[in-house]
Amino acid sequence: MMIDLPGIGAYTLNEPVTWPAIDAPATSRIVYAAAHVVADPLGDNTPGAPAVVDWEATLRFRHHLWSHGLRVADAMDTAQRNAGLDWAATKELVRRSAAEARTVGDPATLVACGAGTDHAPGAADLHTITAAYSEQIETVQSAGAGVIIMASRQLARAAEDPRDYHQVYGKLFGLADRPVILHWLGEMFDPQLAGYWGSRDVAEATESFLELIHAHAATVDGVKVSLLDEEHEVRLRAALPEGVKLYTGDDFNYPSLIRTGSHALLGIFDAIAPAAAAALQALDAAEAAGDVAERDRLLAAYDEILAPTVPLSRKIFETPTYHYKTGIVFLAWLNGHQDAFAMVNGAQSARSLRHLAQVFRLADRAGLLADQELAVRRMKTLLAVNGL
CATH class of the missing domain: 3.20.20.70 (Aldolase class I)
Structure with a gap:
């Protein structure tokens, strides 16, 4: 599966990862x-x-x-x-x-x-x-x-x-x-x-x-x-x-x-x-x-x-660090935990598209896009809204 990402270009997703179920903490x-x-x-x-x-x-x-x-x-x-x-x-x-x-x-x-x-x-x-x-x-x-x-x-x-x-x-x-x-x-x-x-x-x-x-x-x-x-x-x-x-x-x-x-x-x-x-x-x-x-x-x-x-986390928490919440919510949206990429205080606008594209890429490399088709579809929607 491939997607064009701003600042990255054509990106081919890794093989998906299936994480084991956890029986106890x-x-x-x-x-x-x-x-x-x-x-x-x-x-x-x-x-x-x-x-x-x-x-x-x-x-x-x-x-x-x-x-x-x-x-x-x-x-x-x-x-x-x-x-x-x-x-x-x-x-x-x-x-x-x-x-x-x-x-x-x-x-x-x-x-x-x-x-x-x-x-x-x-x-x-x-x-x-x-x-x-x-x-x-x-x-x-x-x-x-x-x-x-x-x-x-x-x-x-x-x-x-x-x-x-x-x-x-x-x-x-x-x-x-x-x-x-x-x-x-x-x-x-x-x-x-x-x-x-x-x-x-x-x-x-x-x-x-x-x-x-x-x-x-x-x-x-x-x-x-x-x-x-x-x-x-x-x-x-x-x-x-x-x-x-x-x-x-x-x-x-x-x-x-x-x-x-x-x-x-x-x-x-x-x-x-x-x-x-x-x-x-x-x-x-x-x-x-x-x-x-x-x-x-x-x-x-x-x-x-x-x-x-770690590269994913360092990207999400890069300077200015206090805007890290945007990347956290972005990934929750990509992974289907919420229906919209929206935040209180309008904070979804606190990071650039290039930053979010890197978060997408690094999340995929870490095996943390739970449903790659959904993630790609949502990422393409975000890009389209921004004229890309």
């Missing part, structure tokens, strides 16, 4: 896929308008992720928090996602949701910021989901030094009904979070971050780090208190980080769920293998599965 690592929301294509999802969500398709996609043995990290930046998903839609997403998880199993295990301060953009003092966080934590906990404490733009503006972060987070830990996940989102994902934890120097910020975690280790399940710095993550992982997990958020270096001990909470796993699930099954088997040769064979299989997903 991986046990060697805890893995969350940060999930996107499906916009209602008939809704007024223009920039700045309240989000109008296709709830049926949004929840169906979460079942897709669960069917591959992945947990769901919901209401996060992949779901366009601080980028079009307003608080009214976020509350509904949290409620619906947790309720849907109950049809599969324990919502506290299957889904964790972001709690932040984005519904209070004018919050300018620590007391108001803490109250805003508290409201969102209560919303998540009352739904029955796990809590991911997201980085706050408002706190980044208001905090004068590390002590201010420790004061706010210390109060939030007291509200948690179970251990929480902390989210350190780098400024490449959100420039307004520069200097988080009290310093623009990463080493100093890390020292502050670790001090906070060590002081509250019993209430921290893990930390999700999205700095796209493999060496830093390995050092941080080694410095965490016993029992506190490192959930990699590094969409550039996840294969090696997971292989060497990180758990995962990744936006790219929204797009590569079948491959991620197969790789994790190989990793499980490798870590259980008693024979060295068998272990090496299984680790090689893990590497072979994930290797072609």
Whole structure:
């Protein structure tokens, strides 16, 4: 099968890949896929308008992720928090996602949701910021989901030094009904979070971050780090208190980080769920293998599965990184998980046709076009709409 792609020319698709069914989640690592929301294509999802969500398709996609043995990290930046998903839609997403998880199993295990301060953009003092966080934590906990404490733009503006972060987070830990996940989102994902934890120097910020975690280790399940710095993550992982997990958020270096001990909470796993699930099954088997040769064979299989997903991920997350959601939704549309290439806040326009053509090509090379005929047909439709 062939298609003409802008910037690429005539491209012949690879042989399709049939990924194995997954009987049970991986046990060697805890893995969350940060999930996107499906916009209602008939809704007024223009920039700045309240989000109008296709709830049926949004929840169906979460079942897709669960069917591959992945947990769901919901209401996060992949779901366009601080980028079009307003608080009214976020509350509904949290409620619906947790309720849907109950049809599969324990919502506290299957889904964790972001709690932040984005519904209070004018919050300018620590007391108001803490109250805003508290409201969102209560919303998540009352739904029955796990809590991911997201980085706050408002706190980044208001905090004068590390002590201010420790004061706010210390109060939030007291509200948690179970251990929480902390989210350190780098400024490449959100420039307004520069200097988080009290310093623009990463080493100093890390020292502050670790001090906070060590002081509250019993209430921290893990930390999700999205700095796209493999060496830093390995050092941080080694410095965490016993029992506190490192959930990699590094969409550039996840294969090696997971292989060497990180758990995962990744936006790219929204797009590569079948491959991620197969790789994790190989990793499980490798870590259980008693024979060295068998272990090496299984680790090689893990590497072979994930290797072609890395160029895809690096393309989707290329600068400006915060526009990665467009590529995630584009692949969901190509793969038939939603009927339209539409996003809240009109974000489907955030990447060029040449960029999307490369995403198409790299997804095919990674074996991640589930139905090649559908994908080609939809890609040709997109090109035709744009005069090609």
